[in-house]
Amino acid sequence: MEKTVKFTIEKETKNTVKFNEVPVEGQPPIIGTLYVQKWFIGNTKEIEVTVRKP
Secondary structure, X not given: OEXXXXXXXXXXXXXXXXXXXXXXXXOOOOOOEXXXXXXXXXXXXXXXXXXXXX
């Protein structure tokens, strides 16, 4: 099983960017909050994460 989850930026800190999951209507969040290092994410305002379950 595989699911792609969308996130939008909430705020930036010194070294990280905090993202909040964009929930699918009628479903609870799968991940919730995600922190990504600034050196990797750059100025991106939206990201997608794919979760695979064996």
